[in-house]
Amino acid sequence: MSDQRHDHAMMHGHHDEHPDHAAMGNGHTSHGDHAGHGDHVGRFRRLFWINLILAVPVVGFSPMFAMLIGYSVPSWALLIGPVIGTVMYLWGGWPFLTGAVDELRSRRPGMMLLIGLAITVAFFASWGATLGILHHELEFWWELALLIVIMLLGHWIEMRSLAQTTSALDSLAALLPDEAERVDGDQVLKVSPAELRVGDVVIVRPGGSVPADGRIIDGRADMDESMVTGESRPTTRATGDSVTAGTVATDSGLRIEITATGDDTMLAGIRRLVTDAQNSSSRAQRLADRAAAWLFWFALGAAVITAVVWTMLGDADTAVIRTITVLVIACPHALGLAIPLVVSIATERAARGGVLVKDRLALESMRTVDAVLFDKTGTLTKGEPAVTGVASIGGVSDDEVLTLAAAAEADSEHPLALAIVRAATDAGREVPTGTGFTSAPAVGVTATISGAEVRVGGPRLLEQLEARGLDAASGWHDDGATVLHVVRAGEVIGALALADEVRPESHAAVDALHALGVEVVMITGDAEPVARAVAAELGIDRVYAGVRPKDKSDKVRELQSEGKKVAMAGDGVNDAPALAQADVGIAIGAGTDVAIASAGVILATSDPRSVLSVIDLSRAAYRKMQQNLWWAAGYNLISVPLAAGILAPIGFVLPMSVGAILMSASTVVVALNAQLLRRQDLAPEAIVARIFER
Numbered sequence: 001m002s003d004q005r006h007d008h009a010m011m012h013g014h015h016d017e018h019p020d021h022a023a024m025g026n027g028h029t030s031h032g033d034h035a036g037h038g039d040h041v042g043r044f045r046r047l048f049w050i051n052l053i054l055a056v057p058v059v060g061f062s063p064m065f066a067m068l069i070g071y072s073v074p075s076w077a078l079l080i081g082p083v084i085g086t087v088m089y090l091w092g093g094w095p096f097l098t099g100a101v102d103e104l105r106s107r108r109p110g111m112m113l114l115i116g117l118a119i120t121v122a123f124f125a126s127w128g129a130t131l132g133i134l135h136h137e138l139e140f141w142w143e144l145a146l147l148i149v150i151m152l153l154g155h156w157i158e159m160r161s162l163a164q165t166t167s168a169l170d171s172l173a174a175l176l177p178d179e180a181e182r183v184d185g186d187q188v189l190k191v192s193p194a195e196l197r198v199g200d201v202v203i204v205r206p207g208g209s210v211p212a213d214g215r216i217i218d219g220r221a222d223m224d225e226s227m228v229t230g231e232s233r234p235t236t237r238a239t240g241d242s243v244t245a246g247t248v249a250t251d252s253g254l255r256i257e258i259t260a261t262g263d264d265t266m267l268a269g270i271r272r273l274v275t276d277a278q279n280s281s282s283r284a285q286r287l288a289d290r291a292a293a294w295l296f297w298f299a300l301g302a303a304v305i306t307a308v309v310w311t312m313l314g315d316a317d318t319a320v321i322r323t324i325t326v327l328v329i330a331c332p333h334a335l336g337l338a339i340p341l342v343v344s345i346a347t348e349r350a351a352r353g354g355v356l357v358k359d360r361l362a363l364e365s366m367r368t369v370d371a372v373l374f375d376k377t378g379t380l381t382k383g384e385p386a387v388t389g390v391a392s393i394g395g396v397s398d399d400e401v402l403t404l405a406a407a408a409e410a411d412s413e414h415p416l417a418l419a420i421v422r423a424a425t426d427a428g429r430e431v432p433t434g435t436g437f438t439s440a441p442a443v444g445v446t447a448t449i450s451g452a453e454v455r456v457g458g459p460r461l462l463e464q465l466e467a468r469g470l471d472a473a474s475g476w477h478d479d480g481a482t483v484l485h486v487v488r489a490g491e492v493i494g495a496l497a498l499a500d501e502v503r504p505e506s507h508a509a510v511d512a513l514h515a516l517g518v519e520v521v522m523i524t525g526d527a528e529p530v531a532r533a534v535a536a537e538l539g540i541d542r543v544y545a546g547v548r549p550k551d552k553s554d555k556v557r558e559l560q561s562e563g564k565k566v567a568m569a570g571d572g573v574n575d576a577p578a579l580a581q582a583d584v585g586i587a588i589g590a591g592t593d594v595a596i597a598s599a600g601v602i603l604a605t606s607d608p609r610s611v612l613s614v615i616d617l618s619r620a621a622y623r624k625m626q627q628n629l630w631w632a633a634g635y636n637l638i639s640v641p642l643a644a645g646i647l648a649p650i651g652f653v654l655p656m657s658v659g660a661i662l663m664s665a666s667t668v669v670v671a672l673n674a675q676l677l678r679r680q681d682l683a684p685e686a687i688v689a690r691i692f693e694r
Contacts, residue, residue, distance in 0.1 A: 041156070048152040051092035055145035058084050062142035081141035082130050089123045092148040109296040115151055118327040119144060125320055140321075176246055176267070180211035183255070193245075193261075200258045204249050212245045213260035213267075221249040295636060302326050306644040318645070318653075325643040325654060339625050341674040346621040353682030354604035355613050362584045362600025366618035368565050369584060372513055372611060373556060375570035376524035376534060379588045380608060381500040383571075385416055387423035388481060389497035391472040401494030403429045405486045408447040408454045411437040416482065416498055417445070420456075444484070455487040462492070470495045480530025499530070502537055505684070509608040510538045512691045516615065519564070523547055523555055523578070552578035569603075569611055586611060609684030616687045620680050628670045635666045 059065050061077040093116075100116025103109055122144040129139035179190045183201040193211040196202065201217065204210055220238040225247045237243055243256060245267045262268065303326045310319030343364070347357045357363045377383050390398040406424035409417035410431060424431050434447035434454070443464065444457020455461060462469055462485060469492070473483045476497040486494045510520050523544040524531050531545035544555045556578050559566045568582035579585030585599035588606055603610040639662060642654045681687070 044152065044156045047092060048149065048156050051088055051152055052149050054084050054088050055149045058145040059142040064140065065142050082127065085126065085141040085144055088145055088148050089119060092152055093119045096151060114296060114299055114327055118324055119147060121324050122147065177209040177211050196258050196261050198258055198261060202256050202258065204254045204256055206249060206252050208249055210243050210245055210247050210256065212258050213265045214243055214256035214258045216241050216243060217255050217257050219252060219254035221252045221254050224248040224250050299327060299640065302640050302644055310645065322643065322645045326640055341671060342621050342624045342628060342677065345674050345677045346617055349677055349680055350617055350682065353613060355610060355617065355682060356602040356604060358602060359600035363618050363621065365584050366567065366614045367622050369518065369567040369615065371519040371521060371559055371564040371566045373521045373523055373559065373566055373568045373582065374608065376522050376526060376531065377500060378571045379569055380506045380522065380534065380538065381502050383500065385419040385482065385498045386501035387419055387496055388499045389476055390494065391470050392494035393470060394493055396493045399429060401486050402427065403431060404449055404454050404488060405456050405496055406431045407434045407449045408445055408456045410434060412439060412445055416484065419498055420496065452489050456484055458484055461485060461487065465490065467492050478529055479533040480527055502534060503608065505607045505609050506538055508688050509611060510540060512612050512688045515691050521559065523552055553581040556581040569608065586614065607684055609688060612687045613682040613684055617680060617682060620677060624674055624677055627673055632666060632670055
């Protein structure tokens with residue numbers, strides 16, 4: 001019996017810390033103990049099959065069943081029903097009986113109390129009929145056996161469905177390799193990933209998984225990061241780049257220095273986020289819990305009325321049968337499962353798509369958001385400078401200006417220098433090697449290129465040379481760009497504009513949000529010209545520029561005061577107060593630890609279109625919740641009166657066994673309907689395409 005008690009606890013997920021963490025009977029289950037959850041599902045599976053085997057002789061040797069089929073039961077077999085039925089009641093019914101006691105003790109009546117009451121009444125009524133105390137028609141051992149088997153089947157299906165929602169966590173754990181190759185002097189040792197320490201160097205061979213978070217110290221490879229970020233295309237990682245545990249080096253080997261192990265890895269963090277989300281209580285779940293409690297009182301009231309009416313009609317036997325059937329029909333399996341299972345599957349599906357739901361309430365709220373507030377730098381833009389314009393004079397081509405600037409800046413580590421070199425490389429220009437490189441803070445750099453002195457710098461360089469800048473530069477300045485002039489042999493030959501580059505995905509994100517009727521707002525600490533230029537390029541509705549970090553939350557409140565339901569998307573420490581103030585806080589690109597702590601949803605990628613994934617999933621999950629609640633509640637509201645015998649005057653009464661089958665069928669329908677969420681395509685490009693197809 002101890003194992004069954006443990007199974008029941010698992011089924012109910014009772015937690016001492018908070019009554020909202022009851023499961024199954026009250027609507028949701030804990031996923032903290034993933035290692036043992038499969039064992040409990042296995043025990044319920046075995047319990048179901050054993051009781052199904054026991055039910056066969058009970059049904060086969062039941063006089064009532066034999067009469068329906070048309071054969072007779074020998075007198076020696078008449079005790080099979082009472083004996084095996086008692087075993088089934090005490091063994092197969094034990095989880096429901098202990099659950100009923102627990103619900104009585106906690107004064108939280110629900111499903112288990114209804115099941116326990118139904119099988120107990122059936123058990124004692126059958127013994128009363130067997131001993132001749134009650135009418136022989138009340139001897140329904142076979143109905144009791146079928147009821148227990150069907151209830152066990154329903155609970156096994158429910159537990160298995162809920163266990164499947166942890167598959168994202170299990171698959172995350174499975175991403176880690178069984179062994180890691182650690183470099184120890186001149187040797188390479190095979191060790192468990194758990195034995196790795198920060199500072200260790202490991203070898204990841206082509207096609208192998210990274211055993212822990214680290215930094216590449218030798219090699220270059222295309223990394224498959226889809227299991228962590230949801231991005232289907234491999235990402236090139238080279239020396240100096242960070243890599244995440246569980247990602248795969250698809251084409252070549254790497255040497256990696258471990259920077260985080262165990263619970264400190266990104267993979268472990270994702271597991272914690274998903275676990276917290278699946279265990280979090282939300283408004284929709286509390287609604288389901290209250291609905292289950294109301295259903296108990298509805299069922300109890302209907303049972304009392306049924307008993308009184310049929311007794312007053314002078315039919316005590318029918319009163320007992322109808323009362324038992326009402327109690328069976330009204331069991332809130334489907335209602336208790338309707339919302340929690342949808343949210344659990346939605347959370348797991350989101351994790352597979354690179355959307356990590358930390359707070360279930362955030363997922364539920366996202367469908368009603370009508371204003372999305374984006375931080376500019378690092379969210380709508382890449383957060384790093386890029387060459388956005390090249391101009392030239394004196395018969396020099398734009399390409400030559402860019403090439404000379406890149407050659408002069410090649411030895412500099414300044415972000416602007418790196419952007420210029422990257423622009424020349426991306427344009428396919430062959431950058432010559434310079435000599436005599438020097439740099440002067442706030443002025444610029446100097447190098448000799450092909451025998452000529454080339455200088456690249458800002459306004460102070462022009463002041464030193466007493467030279468005039470290009471006319472194009474004034475327009476760039478007005479747009480908030482950084483302008484660098486290129487000087488060869490003392491003469492200005494061109495200029496470059498550098499600005500924080502807008503992400504290509506931002507255009508689609510803004511357009512799709514507009515198509516959904518959502519207002520798009522941008523907030524930034526940058527100057528007004530920079531902000532206006534980005535907003536104009538993207539078609540953003542409203543701009544807050546020059547906002548200090550501590551004032552960002554005030555802008556969120558300003559939008560909320562207009563009656564807006566606001567989602568805030570940002571990636572930095574300075575976004576944390578605004579993320580916390582928003583109705584839904586979204587940390588983009590995994591963000592900083594502080595941003596993650598303040599956000600309800602974390603996006604594993606920096607793609608702003610992923611915000612659409614959250615909205616799409618929230619709306620899809622809400623539709624499933626509505627469908628399941630209508631099915632579960634509607635089923636009970638219709639079936640309970642039928643079970644009570646409201647159509648008895650026209651000769652129709654609902655048998656208890658049929659009621660039990662219909663009740664379990666309702667549970668299965670709800671579970672299968674929720675499972676359809678797994679098919680939801682959360683790829684940002686797919687969601688954008690769907691939005692514009694509508």
